[in-house]
Amino acid sequence: MSALGWLILVLAVLAIVAVTFVVVRRRRRGGGVIATEGKP
Amino acid sequence: MKLLVTASQIRGLPVVTIRGGEDVAEVRDVIYSPEAGRLVGMTLNKRGFFSGRRREVLPADAVHAIGRHAVMIVDDSSLTARDDAPDDVGRPATGRNVIGNDVLTEGGRSLGVVRDLALLVGSTGEVVGYQIEKPTGGQGYIPLPAQVAVSGAALVVPDVTEEFVRDDLVGLGAAVDDFRARLGLA
Amino acid sequence: MSDSFRRAAGRKVISRASARVLGAVHDLLVDAEQERIAAVIIGRGRKAQLVDWAQLSGFGPDAVMVSDEGALRPPSDDRERAAADGKLGLVGKRTLTERGNEVGTLEDITFDPETGVVEMLRIGDREIPAGSLLGSGPYAVVIDAGQEPPP
Numbered sequence: 001m002s003a004l005g006w007l008i009l010v011l012a013v014l015a016i017v018a019v020t021f022v023v024v025r026r027r028r029r030g031g032g033v034i035a036t037e038g039k040p
Numbered sequence: 041m042k043l044l045v046t047a048s049q050i051r052g053l054p055v056v057t058i059r060g061g062e063d064v065a066e067v068r069d070v071i072y073s074p075e076a077g078r079l080v081g082m083t084l085n086k087r088g089f090f091s092g093r094r095r096e097v098l099p100a101d102a103v104h105a106i107g108r109h110a111v112m113i114v115d116d117s118s119l120t121a122r123d124d125a126p127d128d129v130g131r132p133a134t135g136r137n138v139i140g141n142d143v144l145t146e147g148g149r150s151l152g153v154v155r156d157l158a159l160l161v162g163s164t165g166e167v168v169g170y171q172i173e174k175p176t177g178g179q180g181y182i183p184l185p186a187q188v189a190v191s192g193a194a195l196v197v198p199d200v201t202e203e204f205v206r207d208d209l210v211g212l213g214a215a216v217d218d219f220r221a222r223l224g225l226a
Numbered sequence: 227m228s229d230s231f232r233r234a235a236g237r238k239v240i241s242r243a244s245a246r247v248l249g250a251v252h253d254l255l256v257d258a259e260q261e262r263i264a265a266v267i268i269g270r271g272r273k274a275q276l277v278d279w280a281q282l283s284g285f286g287p288d289a290v291m292v293s294d295e296g297a298l299r300p301p302s303d304d305r306e307r308a309a310a311d312g313k314l315g316l317v318g319k320r321t322l323t324e325r326g327n328e329v330g331t332l333e334d335i336t337f338d339p340e341t342g343v344v345e346m347l348r349i350g351d352r353e354i355p356a357g358s359l360l361g362s363g364p365y366a367v368v369i370d371a372g373q374e375p376p377p
Binding site for chain 2: 024025028029030031032033034035036
């Protein structure tokens with residue numbers, strides 16, 4: 001493969017790793033704003 | 041004049057012990073009672089970039105103060121085992137996220153969609169208003185007590201609320217007392 | 227004359243009995259309740275040793291004098307071990323009020339070298355009395371709410 005080909009491959013892998021980090025972190029950290037069940 | 045912060049700004053804040061100066065957890069879910077107009081508690085994450093949930097939860101009555109940079113507790117005995125905490129906090133209802141609820145006046149007008157809560161800084165979780173996304177697409181804030189009724193899909197508010205839509209947290213802070221006076225509350 | 231934590235850091239620790247250099251001041255352990263220095267931490271990490279304030283014959287501007295080498299002891303509990311590892315250092319820590327708002331970084335702490343009593347905390351460019359200190363630890367220094375500048 002040409003040098004350019006390798007470069008693209010490395011960047012693609014880094015991008016996948018970065019996205020995985022973000023997705024995994026967001027799923028583990030989670031969280032939201034939750035309203036309780038209404039009680040009179 | 042009230043200093044306000046939104047519930048999403050509270051999520052992720054460290055929970056810090058006063059005597060120990062230690063960040064023992066951070067805020068995961070913010071759980072609030074529309075009826076009571078205040079937070080009932082928070083679920084927690086461990087500190088650390090990839091860490092997940094902490095077992096313990098923090099009921100609102102164990103909070104010393106919620107500030108702009110941290111939630112303060114006296115010591116880590118304020119953290120409560122899930123089973124010992126009130127059900128609303130230990131097992132928060134899923135599918136009851138007010139974020140995304142439509143805000144309808146009693147007269148049937150939509151003021152927008154709920155995006156966040158506005159909390160009083162320095163309190164233990166008093167909710168003074170909501171951040172909404174207006175039908176036109178801009179951001180606004182409306183004061184509590186706002187709703188007459190709340191479900192998984194919508195909030196119903198008094199008609200007069202429409203006069204008290206503000207553009208930012210500062211405006212909301214200034215409007216809360218006037219709004220309450222209009223509704224005949226303290 | 228007051229001394230300060232920043233000035234005292236790195237100061238030589240010397241045995242009065244033998245005139246030997248025992249090490250250098252790494253940190254000062256504070257008793258927040260009594261608002262005084264409880265012990266001097268000499269060196270850091272696994273080789274760190276502590277000397278209780280009462281065992282000092284003098285805390286001078288050029289050297290800290292320990293009555294004799296026998297007064298040095300290893301850390302005795304988790305808090306002292308954390309301090310020896312440098313985790314509890316007060317200077318440079320973010321400072322929060324008990325209401326959860328940050329007021330700045332703790333730049334320095336002044337104390338009376340005769341008694342070890344802590345006098346003032348310098349946060350940013352303000353000085354506040356040591357009585358405002360409610361607690362401190364690995365994450366932050368916590369002071370009472372009276373010290374918040376108005377919004």
